[in-house]
Amino acid sequence: MPAMLTDVFRGHPIHLPHSHQPDFTSLRELPDSYKWTPKDDLLFAAAPSPPATGENIPLIDLDHPDAANQIGHACRTWGAFQIANHGVPLGLLQDIEFLTGSLFGLPVQRKLKAARSETGVSGYGVARIASFFNKKMWSEGFTITGSPLNDFRKLWPQLHLNYCDIVEEYEEQMKKLASKLMWLALKSLGVSEEDVEWASLNSDLNWAQAALQLNHYPVCPEPDRAMGLAAHTDSTLLTILYQNNTAGLQVFRDDLGWVTVPPVPGSLVVNVGDLFHILSNGLFKSVLHRARVNQTRARLSVAFLWGPQSDIKISPVPKLVSPVELPLYRSVTWTEYLRTKATHFNKALSMIRNHREE
Numbered sequence: 001m002p003a004m005l006t007d008v009f010r011g012h013p014i015h016l017p018h019s020h021q022p023d024f025t026s027l028r029e030l031p032d033s034y035k036w037t038p039k040d041d042l043l044f045a046a047a048p049s050p051p052a053t054g055e056n057i058p059l060i061d062l063d064h065p066d067a068a069n070q071i072g073h074a075c076r077t078w079g080a081f082q083i084a085n086h087g088v089p090l091g092l093l094q095d096i097e098f099l100t101g102s103l104f105g106l107p108v109q110r111k112l113k114a115a116r117s118e119t120g121v122s123g124y125g126v127a128r129i130a131s132f133f134n135k136k137m138w139s140e141g142f143t144i145t146g147s148p149l150n151d152f153r154k155l156w157p158q159l160h161l162n163y164c165d166i167v168e169e170y171e172e173q174m175k176k177l178a179s180k181l182m183w184l185a186l187k188s189l190g191v192s193e194e195d196v197e198w199a200s201l202n203s204d205l206n207w208a209q210a211a212l213q214l215n216h217y218p219v220c221p222e223p224d225r226a227m228g229l230a231a232h233t234d235s236t237l238l239t240i241l242y243q244n245n246t247a248g249l250q251v252f253r254d255d256l257g258w259v260t261v262p263p264v265p266g267s268l269v270v271n272v273g274d275l276f277h278i279l280s281n282g283l284f285k286s287v288l289h290r291a292r293v294n295q296t297r298a299r300l301s302v303a304f305l306w307g308p309q310s311d312i313k314i315s316p317v318p319k320l321v322s323p324v325e326l327p328l329y330r331s332v333t334w335t336e337y338l339r340t341k342a343t344h345f346n347k348a349l350s351m352i353r354n355h356r357e358e
């Protein structure tokens, strides 16, 4: 039985000040601990130069006959794209948004009953990456790995079973979609299931596992100085993100700076994560992204963070490697990578990069 995602940080505690989680609604002014400057995040103010060109991540129709190539192109240039005609029922997207709003609308004391522990993955609290920054982020999160039953019972003593059903159905749909997207992207590189040993040996998605991250960015008195979720890449193969109708997600491109991803009703955002970057031998970019906040509207997002079972070693696909295209990374399991990321954050990829012998 492979180690589960739930256990990944056992023995790797991260101290996060959950108990100081503020009641955001009561703050009329932005406390100093939430005021970010370029010193707190080197890319904080990275503006496009020349200013905003109007370019944005592509919106891809999954029913389009050329969808695989469009996805491949987006993975190489942006590391992110939006999708329409993805097959996830609109009603389910509405249900997960309702659940997320209802969770974060609970009183702080109730939410803290399901607080994430220092060595745990699941539960309520600030995002794990908070430990790498001096300033606090204007957001709260809830992470689900495995069954949410125990946590949900504490949050909603009456309604927890209905909410568990929604999560189960959502994860089921997301799993199928994530796998479809990965194979479409790989197809654009001439890679099929037979070329990826662990996938061809384990049919029926038995090789996959995931976490669901619910995010809430409350209305903020001084949004220009605050940060919802600091710049990061995801440690996943792929992340599928649902955002409500409030903008806030931004992706970074070296040549464009921060680009806001506009919410398109009914569509989903897809991010290439670090493991897919490794698998593609660096051809696909793992996208640097962050979430900003605003003064008038609260924002909700739901990230489905998808990766392989913990015993599967991810390394560049042999078909993408040759005597001239050497493997850029050594092999790594998701668990090993998450632990490296928990210690080294944005240096994690370079820690597993192969260095060319001169």
Ligand SMILES: C=C1C[C@]23C[C@@]1(O)CC[C@H]2[C@@]12CCC[C@@](C)(C(=O)O1)[C@H]2[C@@H]3C(=O)O
Binding pocket: 005, 008, 121, 127, 128, 129, 130, 143, 210, 211, 213, 232, 233, 234, 235, 236, 305, 338, 341
């Ligand atoms: C599987 C995971 C990816 C994640 C760490 C985690 O164990 C569960 C939460 C995930 C999340 C969501 C918010 C952003 C992020 C960087 C974080 O702090 O927690 C990601 C982690 C990741 O992708 O590295």
Ligand SMILES: O=C(O)CCC(=O)C(=O)O
Binding pocket: 213, 215, 229, 234, 241, 243, 248, 249, 289, 290, 291, 300, 301, 303
């Ligand atoms: O809220 C968003 O748009 C981004 C969330 C995110 O990046 C994450 O949960 O990993």
Ligand SMILES: [Fe+2]
Binding pocket: 232, 233, 234, 239, 289, 303
């Ligand atoms: Fe993310």
